[in-house]
Amino acid sequence: SKPIVAVVGRPNVGKSTLFNHLAGQQISIVKDTPGVTRDRIYAEVSWLDKNFTLIDTGGIEPETKDIILAQMREQAQIAIDTADVIIFITDVRQGLVDADAKVADMLRRSHKPVVLVVNKVDNFEKLMPDVYEFYNLGIGDPIPISAVGKLGIGEMLDEIVKHF
Ligand code: GDP
Ligand code: MG
Numbered sequence: 001s002k003p004i005v006a007v008v009g010r011p012n013v014g015k016s017t018l019f020n021h022l023a024g025q026q027i028s029i030v031k032d033t034p035g036v037t038r039d040r041i042y043a044e045v046s047w048l049d050k051n052f053t054l055i056d057t058g059g060i061e062p063e064t065k066d067i068i069l070a071q072m073r074e075q076a077q078i079a080i081d082t083a084d085v086i087i088f089i090t091d092v093r094q095g096l097v098d099a100d101a102k103v104a105d106m107l108r109r110s111h112k113p114v115v116l117v118v119n120k121v122d123n124f125e126k127l128m129p130d131v132y133e134f135y136n137l138g139i140g141d142p143i144p145i146s147a148v149g150k151l152g153i154g155e156m157l158d159e160i161v162k163h164f
Helices: 015-023 065-082 098-110 124-137 153-161
Strands: 004-009 041-047 050-056 085-091 114-119
Touching (some): 015 114
């Protein structure tokens, strides 16, 4: 069956924007029900001659800072358990934050293939210097993209399908 690619990252980094772009449509997010397994959103994606199933583990994003890390850990664990490749998304505007480092540690220990993506690089020339700090996560080369500007998407997809 088709490889599964899961998207993880902090609230507001652009997971849904990227997901909807790759899905080729707006896919509305179903509300979580307390006590029930977190909803996952699926899309079928093709790149060149490769097909894969993309999963957004985000669901409804928490608004309380205290539970952001807990939810990120939960998302990352779902991705580790179910995905063949994990897209870990960070935000160049926010920079590297502690929660990113903690989730990166989890992903590294899982030995699953991880594609590290730095989103909101809307102007490559201006913002590339800010991308380099993400090397410090120790999970590989950061790939700059702009999900809104649709920049770097092909390079990101090339990296993803290399792992199939
Ligand atoms: P999620 O919480 O990770 O799913 O993030 P969303 O996809 O909901 O995006 C959060 C906010 O970031 C929205 O206002 C998006 O329009 C914005 N955003 C997403 N991608 C980009 C990008 O590439 N550049 C900029 N400037 N904003 C972006
Ligand atoms: Mg979202």
